[in-house]
Amino acid sequence: MTHTIKVLFRLFILIFYMRTSTSLDSLAVNQSIRDGQTLVSANGIFEIGFFSPGNSKGRYLGMWYKNLTPLTAVWVANRETPVHNNSGVLKLNENGVLVILSGANSNVWSSKISETVFVNNSINAQLLDTGNFVLKNGKDYILWQSFDYPCDTLLPGMKLGWNLVTGLNKIQSSWKSTDDPAKGEYSSGVDLRGYPQVVIMKGSAIKLRVGSWNGRSFTGYPTQPLKEKQIFEFVITDKEVYHRYEVVDRSMICVYRLSLTGNLQALCWTSHSSSRIVIYTDAEDSCDNYAMCGANSICNMDGNVPKCECLKSYVPKFPEQWNISYWSGGCVPKIELVCGNNNTSGFLRYKEMKLPDTSSSLYNKTMNLVECQRVCTKNCSCTGYANMDIRNGGSGCLLWFGDLVDMRVISQWGQDLFIKVPSSELDYISVDVPRSMKKRLVRITVGLITVGFLTCACIIIFIRKVAPRLYRRAPFQKRQVYSRLIKEDMDLPIFDFSILVKATYNFSSTNKLGEGGFGPVYKGTLVDGKEVAIKRHSKVSDQGLEEFKNEVVLIAKLQHRNLVKLLGCCIHREEMLLIYEYMPNKSLDYFIFDETRSKLLGWTHRSHIIAGIARGLLYLHQDSRLRIIHRDLKTSNILLDAHMIPKISDFGLARTFGGDQVEAKTKKMVGTYGYMPPEYAVHGRYSMKSDVFSFGVIILEIISGNKIKGFYDSENSLNLLGYAWRLWIENMPLELLDTHLFEMCISSEVIRSIHVGLLCVQQKPEDRPDMSSVILMLKGEKLLPQPKAPGFYSGKSSLEATSLSSNQMSLTIFEAR
């Protein structure tokens, strides 16, 4: 009896403890929370407590979105001073100061307040649903708030910038490492010199100018992709200069994080999903580097290669260096301007520009462009002017004095900039810088694709939950399907099971060649000495009958030198077996990714293999009676016969298209991550061009000897496609080459193949060539257009999204099969 009471009492204590530890959103004077307890905001959005980031053993007081996994700290109090054991306590002490204590150490961290307050019960610290942890005296008077001390993450409503009254500068600063939230190398904040602008600093040097605010966005750093979901503002008053954003559409929440490498990333998630994903990283290009072109010069990413050009009437300061693309010396005026006369100078209009560094500018909100020009004309040291605000036809005046630094061309988001030139140079009214810079668009598309991944992930989860149930029903229908199958394909030989048992020594493990997605594959020798490969569809396989039938029906009808040949099939009880011609050289991946075997495969072999796959694919797409999309082309599905002739295999996922159908859509995305083009991975749309994409990936793998899945250029955060593309635009495509190939290749052929590969992996399916063009291109009988950016070229977005890393992605897709 007493025992029961004891137990009940403990239970009561436990429940009481749990209730108090989870429902608190504020601390009163002398109240505290220990490590293990948390404060949760009123509506359960944010939570504060002790945590250990990454592999760190230190304990930090942090704040995170309560329902978001994995735990994503958006703010850390004691970022420089971890507690080294679980003794940490957050307390609102008797002086009205928030402190973190650890054992005897009473000063791990404290909220700084300059004023001394009369402490009574009206002081409390509360975690708000906005993610602001505020220390208040009474209802409204804020003594301290976490929003004033941002870490690496900007939350909606947080102000980044200056309080001119108190002199407090709110800056965002990166973590040191994923394990260490201490202040890292990079920071982002408002530069008050001239017309205030937002900059990202590396140490004390500017790394990148997000730029000045033009009413719609930061010049040269468009925030467009999330525009409908958020409102951005930049406020300049006597008391404050800050940047802030608010969420309008709560279906998608994003926070902006300054990554370890100084990139601004939007971490977003939808209200239906509790997993975060990096949706938009403003992938910077060379022209984004601060002052990449030196002074008085414009950076242009035309053709994806950075190029610097002097402003009109300016010449390179160091012509020899300039000629070898060493641009940092910048440009100087050709003729010194004579001052004080109306007709000695005029202005050239440059369209679609990221405005120069505004730290050397002056601004006036009320002046219009005409007045702006007049002021600039009169003042000798004025070098250019522009509108401050581009909305409603433009207003305000920005004037630059001295050198113009860090300009670039940005079509669509750039604005007009007027540059002062001597009248002798004034033979134009305006200079229209060529429209290029489609890159920004690409970035956004990449962003959108990542959004698509969310959808993709949802669909996959759906498939995983629902599909197994469908498959479980399958065995009951098997016999029917068998008989129908055999009727449909009378000309396909049926093997007797006993023959196969004999041919494989009762499927002995020594005869096993490997394990496919369907089941094991065995080598067998028929009585006449012919070698065959026998694919045994295991009973437990959830691959489903559809796929089996698909493969049999399809491949039985196909005859091509570059397709693996199906010799027959066999049905034994619940089992299905397929008999293929034997491929002594296994598959392509067995060769090209192996250190020693890859040496055996010289350029001649490789180019023949590429051509062979192309012909096989062309047959599937165009020349066979059916139009077939393979959907799972990859190096392990390219088998090699005794003469190293490639044969496309594994038609389990293939689909036929009727007459003039060119595209289909599926909810069930199957295939292999890395080989799937964006439109398929994201929207489930597949067409011949999806196979072309996979083929392009294979070409690049064959040439580089690198696996699409294993390769990551961390320096530039690029996957294999991005890496190949970068080398291409930097005009050193041969760098991609497998080192074994160096001596013996014909560089023009290799370059052509890389070129074709890059054309095949272009982002948009309509840009990719069809297989008949590919074959002509490989032979050099067709002109090759310049490739555009590949789909999925940045490894970063998928690698940094810890909840959806590329590995997990492929895993889920495999499981979905």
Ligand SMILES: *[C@@H]1O[C@H](CO)[C@@H](O)[C@H](O)[C@H]1NC(C)=O
């Ligand atoms: C807090 O605790 C201190 C010392 O224990 C005490 O002097 C003080 O009155 C307490 N303050 C409040 C508001 O309870």
Ligand SMILES: *[C@@H]1O[C@H](CO)[C@@H](O)[C@H](O)[C@H]1NC(C)=O
């Ligand atoms: C935790 O660390 C603090 C100081 O580092 C020390 O005073 C305290 O005794 C430690 N507590 C435990 C339980 O180890």
Ligand SMILES: *[C@@H]1O[C@H](CO)[C@@H](O)[C@H](O)[C@H]1NC(C)=O
């Ligand atoms: C606490 O002190 C403030 C002034 O610091 C005063 O306005 C308030 O009325 C006091 N509240 C109580 C409950 O004593």
Ligand SMILES: *[C@@H]1O[C@H](CO)[C@@H](O)[C@H](O)[C@H]1NC(C)=O
């Ligand atoms: C730079 O290159 C241009 C043409 O490309 C040439 O006319 C000029 O003389 C070169 N200047 C120097 C200093 O090498």
Ligand SMILES: *[C@@H]1O[C@H](CO)[C@@H](O)[C@H](O)[C@H]1NC(C)=O
């Ligand atoms: C320059 O032009 C303005 C009118 O556009 C005129 O008022 C002014 O006198 C002129 N100054 C000189 C030095 O010509």
Ligand SMILES: *[C@@H]1O[C@H](CO)[C@@H](O)[C@H](O)[C@H]1NC(C)=O
């Ligand atoms: C310069 O201005 C004078 C009047 O101030 C005018 O007569 C002359 O034509 C102008 N020259 C040019 C090149 O515009």
Ligand SMILES: *[C@@H]1O[C@H](CO)[C@@H](O)[C@H](O)[C@H]1NC(C)=O
């Ligand atoms: C802006 O220009 C207007 C008109 O030229 C002038 O009255 C005002 O003083 C200027 N404001 C500042 C801050 O310079």
Ligand SMILES: *[C@@H]1O[C@H](CO)[C@@H](O)[C@H](O)[C@H]1NC(C)=O
């Ligand atoms: C031109 O403008 C600069 C910056 O406002 C000022 O320091 C300088 O005195 C002005 N020069 C003339 C001639 O008005």
